Amino acid sequence: MDRAGAELIVASPPSARPLLPETPAIHEVRLAVRAWLHAHPSREVTVALSGGPDSAALTAAALAEAEVVHAVVVDHRLQSGSGIVAERAAEFARERGCATARVVGVEVTGRGGLEAAARAARYRALDEHRDGRPVLLGHTLDDQAETVLLGLGRGAGLRSIRGMAAFDRPWGRPLLEVRRDTTRRACRELGYEPYEDPHNADDRFTRVRLRREVLPLLEDVLNGGVAEALARTAGQLQEDGHALDLWAADLRARACLEGDRLDAGVLASAPAAVRRRAVRSWLIDHTVSPNETMLRAVDDLVAAWRGQGPVAVGRGAGPGTRLVVSRRRGSLAVEYVDRPKAQATGRR
Incomplete structure (x- = not known):
């Protein structure tokens, strides 16, 4: 062998x-x-x-x-x-x-x-x-x-x-x-x-x-x-998808802020298909594999913002913690929070 x-x-x-x-x-x-x-x-x-x-x-x-x-x-x-x-x-x-x-x-x-x-x-x-x-x-x-x-x-x-x-x-x-x-x-x-x-x-x-x-x-x-x-x-969809992926990569680069946060205003200026691709790649880089429901909930923090709380996207490092995406002061951030806080806290 x-x-x-x-x-x-x-x-x-x-x-x-x-x-x-x-x-x-x-x-x-x-x-x-x-x-x-x-x-x-x-x-x-x-x-x-x-x-x-x-x-x-x-x-x-x-x-x-x-x-x-x-x-x-x-x-x-x-x-x-x-x-x-x-x-x-x-x-x-x-x-x-x-x-x-x-x-x-x-x-x-x-x-x-x-x-x-x-x-x-x-x-x-x-x-x-x-x-x-x-x-x-x-x-x-x-x-x-x-x-x-x-x-x-x-x-x-x-x-x-x-x-x-x-x-x-x-x-x-x-x-x-x-x-x-x-x-x-x-x-x-x-x-x-x-x-x-x-x-x-x-x-x-x-x-x-x-x-x-x-x-x-x-x-x-x-x-x-x-x-x-x-x-x-x-084959045709692969070509279309490649073009959208390039567009999304450019959008993510323009939206990127210090601390690997994303500017919600820059994201909101793009079509939904491009915006969600940018958000998806950002989540993947944070070790999150988003399903469609999760991705749309995170996207709502950008395109349908009404003061909602953070979106859970994974488990935290310890008991009672969650990995969440929060909107704060016009930007999105991935962070670990304890479960009660994630459920109770609203973001602006």
Whole structure:
């Protein structure tokens, strides 16, 4: 083991990599990886390899396009025989020519259900074993469409429905314009039988029902092209969101006062979408992860000021204390107060 829970397999040198067949699906996946590497130059990359069709096709294409490729296989240990599946994926990486292949075992625990806990464990493991390199993930256009639909259902605004970014350091997603059936065809062209995770057919998971029921129904009702349209929407919203984020950063800089307070008057001069982004980034820098209700309550201290008291945004360091946002003399401040004081004190 090179680290706790990780088995390191050293593969053959890049010069020994097998050539890929010149077939349509493989060519499409290679072009997608090539375009990503051109936009985000990286001499070495790590690929998150599960052994499924998306990550297997991505690994093969990355080996054809990048100088040095490493593979990390995360074993979630949720099913009998998961270690065998992980070893087979690592063997695929070795045979294709990855510089190294790590099998990392994780414990899936935590809040939010099995899906969320497994995802959190997987990303932690990938981050710990990427050795400073960007990590390529096998998310496809179909995954992007599902993500947009999930965001719409949650009603969490633009940040939720703009989907996944092609590069959100250190996570790279070269295949966001490639369909899932293309990666499956690419595996067939490689002569590789990918692993089919039974969780991907388990209707207990929301994303599975979206994939198997909701998207096919939308495709039928709207005469096709829904997945592509949702993915295009995500791309457009990412551009809009980036512009709003830049505007919000400028607003926050102009509103910043001594002691990391914010000038409520400067904030109030901006449109709500920009103002709330500025406030959100300010709260995050104070270790607060605001939900929509909390963010709007803090925003009311700016845009709907009527002398209300402080807004609780987190727990304090000791018993009976709260982290709150208060408005005082025309500015917002984050501070710790005892609970009775937070409930009883009004601000001007």
